Amino acid sequence: MIGSNEILxxxxxxxxxxxxxxxxxxxxxxxxCIRESGKATADKIYDKITHFAKDLxxxxxxxxxxxGIPVVNKRVSVSPCSLIGASSGGFVExxxxxxxxxxxxxxxxxxxxxxxxxxGMTDYEQRFIMSIPEVLSITSKVxxxxxxxxxxxxxxxxAIGLMGRIFKxxxxxxxxxxxxxxxxxxxFANAVEDNPFMAGAxxxxxxxxxxxxxxxxxxxxxxxxxxLVDGDLTEIAECVKRTAFKVTRAGQLVAKAASEMxxxxxxxxxxxxxxxxxxxxxxxxxxxxxxxxKVGCCGTTAALALLxxxxxxxxxxxxxxxxxxxxxxxxxxxxxxMINAVVEGALTLSxxxxxxxxxxxxxxxxxxxxxxxxxxxxxxxxxEAAIGVVNNKTTAVRVIPAYGKVAGDFVEYGxxxxxAPVMEISKYSPAKxxxxxGRIPAPLHSNKN
Amino acid sequence: xxxxxxxxxxxxxxxxxxxxxxxxxxxxxxxxxSQTILQDxxxxxxxxxxxxxxxxLDELAKKLTEKGESLGVVITIRHEDIFNAMHRI
Numbered sequence: 001m002i003g004s005n006e007i008l009x010x011x012x013x014x015x016x017x018x019x020x021x022x023x024x025x026x027x028x029x030x031x032x033c034i035r036e037s038g039k040a041t042a043d044k045i046y047d048k049i050t051h052f053a054k055d056l057x058x059x060x061x062x063x064x065x066x067x068g069i070p071v072v073n074k075r076v077s078v079s080p081c082s083l084i085g086a087s088s089g090g091f092v093e094x095x096x097x098x099x100x101x102x103x104x105x106x107x108x109x110x111x112x113x114x115x116x117x118x119x120g121m122t123d124y125e126q127r128f129i130m131s132i133p134e135v136l137s138i139t140s141k142v143x144x145x146x147x148x149x150x151x152x153x154x155x156x157x158x159a160i161g162l163m164g165r166i167f168k169x170x171x172x173x174x175x176x177x178x179x180x181x182x183x184x185x186x187x188f189a190n191a192v193e194d195n196p197f198m199a200g201a202x203x204x205x206x207x208x209x210x211x212x213x214x215x216x217x218x219x220x221x222x223x224x225x226x227x228l229v230d231g232d233l234t235e236i237a238e239c240v241k242r243t244a245f246k247v248t249r250a251g252q253l254v255a256k257a258a259s260e261m262x263x264x265x266x267x268x269x270x271x272x273x274x275x276x277x278x279x280x281x282x283x284x285x286x287x288x289x290x291x292x293x294k295v296g297c298c299g300t301t302a303a304l305a306l307l308x309x310x311x312x313x314x315x316x317x318x319x320x321x322x323x324x325x326x327x328x329x330x331x332x333x334x335x336x337x338m339i340n341a342v343v344e345g346a347l348t349l350s351x352x353x354x355x356x357x358x359x360x361x362x363x364x365x366x367x368x369x370x371x372x373x374x375x376x377x378x379x380x381x382x383x384e385a386a387i388g389v390v391n392n393k394t395t396a397v398r399v400i401p402a403y404g405k406v407a408g409d410f411v412e413y414g415x416x417x418x419x420a421p422v423m424e425i426s427k428y429s430p431a432k433x434x435x436x437x438g439r440i441p442a443p444l445h446s447n448k449n
Numbered sequence: 450x451x452x453x454x455x456x457x458x459x460x461x462x463x464x465x466x467x468x469x470x471x472x473x474x475x476x477x478x479x480x481x482x483s484q485t486i487l488q489d490x491x492x493x494x495x496x497x498x499x500x501x502x503x504x505x506l507d508e509l510a511k512k513l514t515e516k517g518e519s520l521g522v523v524i525t526i527r528h529e530d531i532f533n534a535m536h537r538i
Contacts, residue, residue, distance in 0.1 A: 002529065004483055004494050006536040007453055011525065065507030068527035246535040253534040 010246075014069055017220035018281040019247060021254045022274050023073040023108075024060050025196035026053050027203035027211040027267060030079040030112075038090010042097035045084070049076060049101035049110075052210055052264075057106040059261045063254055071254065072416075076102065077201040077213075078112035082128035091128050095135040095142050102141040109184075111201035113144040116191070119153035119439070121162075129159070132166050136181035137173035143199035149189035149385035151392045155440035157382065163187050164378030164434070168401055171370065175403035178411035182400040183333075183365065187381045189388030189395045194268045194323040200361075200396055211267040212259040213324060216251030216315075217274040218243070220281045222307075226289045236290055237310040244271060244314030252319040270324025271315030272360060273307070275335035277418035283307075283328050284337025295337055296347030304328060305358035325394055327360025333413065333420030334365055342421045349423050357387050362395035367411045367420040370403040377401060379430035382440075390443050450499045451480075451529040452506065454513065458522025460491035467520050468495075468513075475509060476501040491522065496529070 013019040033044035053076050060071040078084075078098070085091045095113055102110040113135060115125045132144045146163060149155040167182055174181035186200040193204020196213035203211070225243045229235055251269045259266040275283045284295040287303045308327040316322050330352065332338045341347035349366070356362045362384045368377075381397045388395030400420065402411045407424045456468055465484075472479060472495075481496040502509060510526050517524035 001481075001496075002453070002532045002536060004485070007455065007494055007532055008487070008492070010527075010532055010535055011455055011457075062507060065510055066528045067531040068510075068525055069531060249534040250531060253530055 013221045017224045018278060019218045019221045020070040020072050021214060021251055022217040023075050023196050023215040024071055024258050025075040025077050025201055025213045026056050026264065027077045027207055027213060028052055029203060029207065029209040030084045034084055034087060036088060038085065038088040038093040041085060041088050041090055042093040045094060046097040046101045050104050053105040053107060055262060059258055063257050067253065069250055073108040075198060075201065076107055076110045077203045079203050079205065080114040080116055081112055082115035082125045086124045089124065091131045092135060095139055098142050099139040109141050109143050109198040111143040111198050112203055113142050114202040116147045117159045118147050118150040118156055120156065121159055129162055129166060132185065133169035133173050136170050136184050143184045145186040145188055145191065145200045145202060147188045147191040148381065149389050151190055151389050151446045152442055154442040155382065155385045155389055157440060158437045160378045160381050161434050161437055163381055164374035167377045167399060168374045171401045171403050178413065179400050179402045180413055183413060183417050185398065187397045189385040190393060192324055192394055196270050196324055197272065197274065199398065208265055210264045212255055212262065212264045213267040213270065214251050214255035215270040215272055215274065215324065216247050217272065218247040219273045219275050219283045219286055221247060222273065223286045223289050226286065233306060237306055240307060240310035241314030244311045245318045248315035248318035268321045268323030269319040271311060271322060271326045273311055273328045275329060276416055277334055277336055279336060282335045282337035283330055284335050284341060288337065294344065294346035295341045296351050300351060301354050301358055304355050308359050325360045329361055329364065330355055330359050331365035333418040334416060339419065339421060342423060349425060353383060356384060356395055357391060362397055364396060364398045365420055367400045367402045367422045368425050369407055369422055370401055370405050372401045372425055373429065373431065375429065375431035375434040376425065378434045450506065452497050452499055452526050453529055453532060454495040454497055454524065454526045456493040456522050456524050457490055461521065464491065464520055464522060467516060468524065471512060471516050472497065475504060
């Protein structure tokens with residue numbers, strides 16, 4: 001029999017500490033939607049998504065009511081659209097179909113406008129990538145991602161060179177909304193195929209059809225638990241593990257319930273600490289609770305490494321299948337503690353880059369000056385890719401070269417995307433390095449066979 | 450279905466009566482009740498069985514929320530699985 005203190009603990013986590021299920025993401029394969037023309041393919045895609053996802057939102061709401069835990073986002077991820085439109089070439093028509101299906105089903109975002117070019121780019125993938133700025137400017141729910149490196153293949157510098165331009169063009173085409181298109185665009189190294197979180201979610205080619213992946217959250221819960229710990233860092237790690245276990249168990253319950261109610265397969269639980277701009281839901285504040293005066297000071301990387309590892313260890317036993325990104329996210333615009341640290345000068349871009357070596361993703365939701373050269377953006381992506389490839393982990397870049405803005409300005413998106421201070425960036429040029437192109441060879445330790 | 454109802458708020462006459470009357474009307478059986486005062490707040494936890502209740506849990510939750518508003522307390526109901534999941538291996 002559950003005790004009163006356990007019941008009240010759960011209720012406190014949900015009502016006071018913002019414990020929620022961040023997203024239920026339905027993964028759909030679109031390979032059976034490929035037709036000869038772009039229009040026929042797009043029509044089939046629309047039909048499939050609206051059929052399988054028609055009850056996704058209502059199911060999420062029903063689960064929230066039954067278990068009394070908020071289910072914040074309901075999303076769909078689809079097979080990489082660069083492959084789905086490879087033959088017909090109707091990429092923009094496909095994007096329109098994704099947007100219409102997202103609106104029809106009432107979901108928050110749809111991910112999978114994706115290309116996987118970590119080793120090389122085909123002609124159709126190049127055309128696909130060139131369509132991304134337009135697609136992100138004419139849709140509001142479609143999310144795009146491009147995998148430009150992997151530990152096994154190395155780093156595709158030709159693709160990275162192109163992506164610098166794509167970020168700039170996307171920023172320009174969505175300049176009337178603080179370049180918001182870039183908030184829906186991710187460049188990945190070692191992208192995972194079952195990530196439920198946006199903007200980087202896509203449904204991998206090795207996945208089954210009609211799969212539920214769930215992302216849990218709970219930075220506020222971890223922070224509150226740590227407030228009661230007056231011990232050393234081993235005790236801190238133990239406390240994070242215990243808390244992550246409980247949070248992930250809630251996610252596993254929701255994932256199983258959602259897959260049963262929707263007649264879908266249960267995929268994975270992604271046990272990530274994903275902050276929101278709400279007060280008290282900050283990863284930065286967890287690090288400060290550990291004893292840092294301000295996130296970004298010396299010691300931040302060590303504290304984040306402890307956190308990221310303990311979250312994984314605590315969560316991994318709580319779910320039958322752990323996947324996705326699973327760890328601590330450090331998106332600047334979505335975390336009130338990170339925003340404050342940047343504004344106060346405590347947190348710099350170079351410290352954030354170091355932090356990405358030990359967190360679960362990368363340079364995320366970072367606004368940089370609008371006049372940043374495209375080669376600089378490519379070089380940021382290359383740096384992150386190097387960290388991911390060498391450390392055998394996922395890294396991502398979601399930077400916003402905010403059109404017309406300079407360091408110290410703000411971009412404002414509201415909602416979960418929050419607001420970001422435009423950060424200083426090195427003025428020295430990597431253009432010659434980026435222009436060389438080619439492929440940085442895979443590291444020695446990738447040859448494991 | 451087994452569920453836990455929590456009632457949290459300022460103590461006053463008629464809270465238990467109000468909640469239990471609603472539950473009786475909806476054929477929800479109360480299996481266990483505990484109550485305490487936590488940080489000046491009246492806190493009641495009920496374990497209930499909704500097997501005979503004609504309403505779905507989300508509809509019952511709505512009625513309990515409305516009852517809570519009229520009594521000046523916060524009433525929630527949750528399927529017991531959420532607590533078992535988080536606190537039992």
